[in-house]
Structure formats: C-alpha cells, structure tokens
Amino acid sequence: MANEDSPKKRLLTGDRPTGKLHLGHYVGSLANRVKLQDEYDCYILLADLHMLTTKPQKEAIDELRDNIREIVLDYLAVGIDPTKATFYLQSAIHAVYEMNLVFEMLVTLPRLARLPSIKDMARAAKFDEEAVPFGLIGYPVLQAADILMPRAHIVPVGKDNEAHIEITREIARRFNFLYGETFPEPESIIGDIPTLPGTDGKSKMSKSLNNAIFLSDDDATVAKKIKTAYTDPNRISADVPGNVEGNPIFAYHDAFNTDKSEVNDLKDRYRRGAVGDVEVKEKCIAAVNGFLDPVRKRRAEYERDSGLVEQILYEGTLKTQEIANETLKEMKKAMGLAGIWNRISRKARDRIKKSETA
Incomplete structure (x- = not known):
C-alpha cells in the first residue's frame, strides 16, 4: 500500500545506540542514506530496544542517553539533513510493541534460527548456545515491525542485515495474505562497499572487536x-x-x-x-x-548547538508516533481486532447508560 499522504516513497533505517559510528557504518549504510534523502521520505530510528537483545544490563541502559546523542551527531556530521529525514527513538513508539507481538505469530522459530547473523550476534555477545535470549532470536521480527510501521519501501542496510529484510518481506506477504493488502514488501539497498574490514584484518569493522576507525576520531x-x-x-x-x-x-x-x-x-x-x-x-x-x-x-558545529539533538529527536519522535498509531489502527482494522473491541465497548456503554437512567 502506497503512502497516499506523501508523494515520495518511504525509507527506513537506523542503528543500535551502543556507541559512536565508524567507517564501516558509513560505507555500509550511511552513504546511501545521504544519497537517498532527497529521493525518499526518510525515517531513521535510534534502536534502543534492539540494544537490549544483547545488552540488557542496567549499566548499558544508563549509557543510552550519551550514546544516542553521539550517534545523532554522527548522522548530522556525515550530511544527513534533519529537514529531510525524521529521527526518532524506537522505545517511544509504543505501537511497535504491539506490531511486534502480532508479527511473532507469522514466522516460525526454525526460520529465525537459521539466520547466520543471529548466531554471529550471539557469539559476539558471548552467549552460550543454551543462553541465547528469546529477544535476540526474535530480533528480525522487531526489525520487521520497525520497517513496516512507516510502511517503508526501501531499507539501506549492511550486507549482514540483508537476510533480515527478507524476513520482513515474508512477514508482510503473510500478513497481506491473511488479512488483505496492508503493507508494501520493502527492498534492501546494500552499500557500494558492503563490508569494510577492521584494522585487525580478521573480521569486519566493529566497535565490540576494538578494530574500528570512528567517524569522530581525530x-x-x-x-x-x-x-x-x-x-x-x-x-x-x-x-x-x-x-x-x-x-x-x-x-x-x-x-x-x-x-x-x-x-x-x-x-x-x-x-x-x-x-x-x-x-x-x-x-x-x-x-x-x-x-x-x-x-x-x-x-x-552541531555539538556546540546546545539542545539541537534533543529537539530533532523530540519533534521526529512525535511525528513518528502519529504515523505508527495510524498504521496500527489500519492493521487492527484489517485483522478484525478493532471491530471486536468496538462492539464490546459499544454494548457495554449502552448497558451502563440504561442502568444509569433506570
């Protein structure tokens, strides 16, 4: 379903706020975001819920505020224009929580467990095979909720996330088959240089592997x-x-x-x-x-402008909440869930009104 309120198709992308961004992020995704921001209606999420899949500790959550600010500064520094892109905080979009729950019913556990990226993330987080959290296995489902929430048409991602977009496409197809055409099937866009090696020469550039050159390094x-x-x-x-x-x-x-x-x-x-x-x-x-x-x-220059990052995130999140609530409303309508509650509440109000006037 096209976004009838916007002449442009929509783009959704984002990052987990686990620290500053590096050159690998730039070639893998950021460069495409800059290039495409004039062509698409862009939404960029700060994926703090995704961070919890590997870092649920209180000390990690305490670092979120600073990490979110640093990442937004990185976005602005590479040339993402806040007048062309909407920045928002994932955990403040409550409709995504409900969408995630519904989408969990539309994909099987074996399908998710086959994704190599989930196994890689579990190893990087040093999880034993028997201690992988349900949330990490379901990471691509929450990612699907993020992408389908604004009904995005394209998703610039790194090579390692391409398979996740296919999960989103499968969930969109399954939902549309069961309940009627509601979501577009998004396409992934991979950077010209899909993976940048780290300075250690052993694996891709990564914050956790201490082999990264950061965009903010002097x-x-x-x-x-x-x-x-x-x-x-x-x-x-x-x-x-x-x-x-x-x-x-x-x-x-x-x-x-x-x-x-x-x-x-x-x-x-x-x-x-x-x-x-x-x-x-x-x-x-x-x-x-x-x-x-x-x-x-x-x-x-952006760092010197006190409160700018917070204002950009605040205004973008409020805008995204409205879009998310509308998507959830349409989703429930397609499923018939909205009608059930509407009938119950209508009958209940009628009965209450009669008892009060008796």
Missing part, C-alpha cells in the same frame, strides 16, 4: 590506528611482493582515496614488491583524514 588517532593496522603478515620487507586482496589498508584506499590513479599505482607496486608499507599507510592516512576533515568540522 587526525592523530586515525594515524595511530592505520600505522598499527594489519597488512600482509608474509611481507617482511618492502621488496617482497604483497597481497592487496584481503589487506585492510587497500580496502580503505578503495573506499576513501579519491585519487584512483594513486591507488592503482600503489596496488601495482605493492604486488611487485616495489613499495613499502610505510608509504602505503601514510597515503591511506592522508586519504582517510581528508574524508573525515569536513565530517569533524560539521560535527563540532
């Missing part, structure tokens, strides 16, 4: 992280031919070095054993800091 911190980053362990000197593939430094060059002739030259010389890691890393540092300089500048 020049010196970026330089330190890149200088100590993994390259090719078999290359013991500059005259030994090295591997470009699987080398994080060249992945960063591909993502952030706008001088493609320089990148190609470095790759060629690296493969021939005609350039040292020092030169490759120094030029990588220059490229990454060149990308981050305007991001840092915008971030500092």
Whole structure:
C-alpha cells in the first residue's frame, strides 16, 4: 500500500545506540542514506530496544542517553539533513510493541534460527548456545515491525542485515495474505562497499572487536590506528611482493582515496614488491583524514548547538508516533481486532447508560 499522504516513497533505517559510528557504518549504510534523502521520505530510528537483545544490563541502559546523542551527531556530521529525514527513538513508539507481538505469530522459530547473523550476534555477545535470549532470536521480527510501521519501501542496510529484510518481506506477504493488502514488501539497498574490514584484518569493522576507525576520531588517532593496522603478515620487507586482496589498508584506499590513479599505482607496486608499507599507510592516512576533515568540522558545529539533538529527536519522535498509531489502527482494522473491541465497548456503554437512567 502506497503512502497516499506523501508523494515520495518511504525509507527506513537506523542503528543500535551502543556507541559512536565508524567507517564501516558509513560505507555500509550511511552513504546511501545521504544519497537517498532527497529521493525518499526518510525515517531513521535510534534502536534502543534492539540494544537490549544483547545488552540488557542496567549499566548499558544508563549509557543510552550519551550514546544516542553521539550517534545523532554522527548522522548530522556525515550530511544527513534533519529537514529531510525524521529521527526518532524506537522505545517511544509504543505501537511497535504491539506490531511486534502480532508479527511473532507469522514466522516460525526454525526460520529465525537459521539466520547466520543471529548466531554471529550471539557469539559476539558471548552467549552460550543454551543462553541465547528469546529477544535476540526474535530480533528480525522487531526489525520487521520497525520497517513496516512507516510502511517503508526501501531499507539501506549492511550486507549482514540483508537476510533480515527478507524476513520482513515474508512477514508482510503473510500478513497481506491473511488479512488483505496492508503493507508494501520493502527492498534492501546494500552499500557500494558492503563490508569494510577492521584494522585487525580478521573480521569486519566493529566497535565490540576494538578494530574500528570512528567517524569522530581525530587526525592523530586515525594515524595511530592505520600505522598499527594489519597488512600482509608474509611481507617482511618492502621488496617482497604483497597481497592487496584481503589487506585492510587497500580496502580503505578503495573506499576513501579519491585519487584512483594513486591507488592503482600503489596496488601495482605493492604486488611487485616495489613499495613499502610505510608509504602505503601514510597515503591511506592522508586519504582517510581528508574524508573525515569536513565530517569533524560539521560535527563540532552541531555539538556546540546546545539542545539541537534533543529537539530533532523530540519533534521526529512525535511525528513518528502519529504515523505508527495510524498504521496500527489500519492493521487492527484489517485483522478484525478493532471491530471486536468496538462492539464490546459499544454494548457495554449502552448497558451502563440504561442502568444509569433506570
């Protein structure tokens, strides 16, 4: 069902507020959000309920306020315009809780358990196989509620979340089959660079693995992280031919070095054993800091504007609450649940009124 009140199709995306965002977030999703914000009616959620699936501890919840502020500043710094995108707090959208409950009835546990990303998240959170919370297994169902709440048509995600969008599509199809056409089937959009390796060269860039370069890192911190980053362990000197593939430094060059002739030259010389890691890393540092300089500048400007982040979130959340309540109303109407309560309440009010006038 199209959003008849808006000439644009809708986009939904967001992040768990577990800390500042990094370069992997940028190439995986943020770049697409910036690119698409003129074309779509954009909704960006701060997914604090999702955070509870792996971090339910009180100390983690206590950190939410600061983490949410930091992420919104990252959004603004990379160029997401709050006049074009609606930022909102997930836990303040109470209709999503009800939608999540209904959608849980439309998908099986084996279907959810097959998702590799859930297993990866459980391992990252250090959960034993028998101690994985129900909420983590149901993570994609709550994600479906987030996406279908504004009746989103597209979802920019990282490669590891693509399978989750398919779950959303299946739930939308199942609901529409049972109760009538209510939800669109959203499409995922993957970034040009689906996964960015971490500085350790072992896995994707991640806050929890301590291998990330953050969007808010200063020049010196970026330089330190890149200088100590993994390259090719078999290359013991500059005259030994090295591997470009699987080398994080060249992945960063591909993502952030706008001088493609320089990148190609470095790759060629690296493969021939005609350039040292020092030169490759120094030029990588220059490229990454060149990308981050305007991001840092915008971030500092927004950070100085006291109360701006809170106002953006407050106004966006109020707007989203209205949309969510309307979606829930239409959803219950399609299911017939609204009619049941309406009939009960009408008969009850009539009886109460008669007893009062008797």
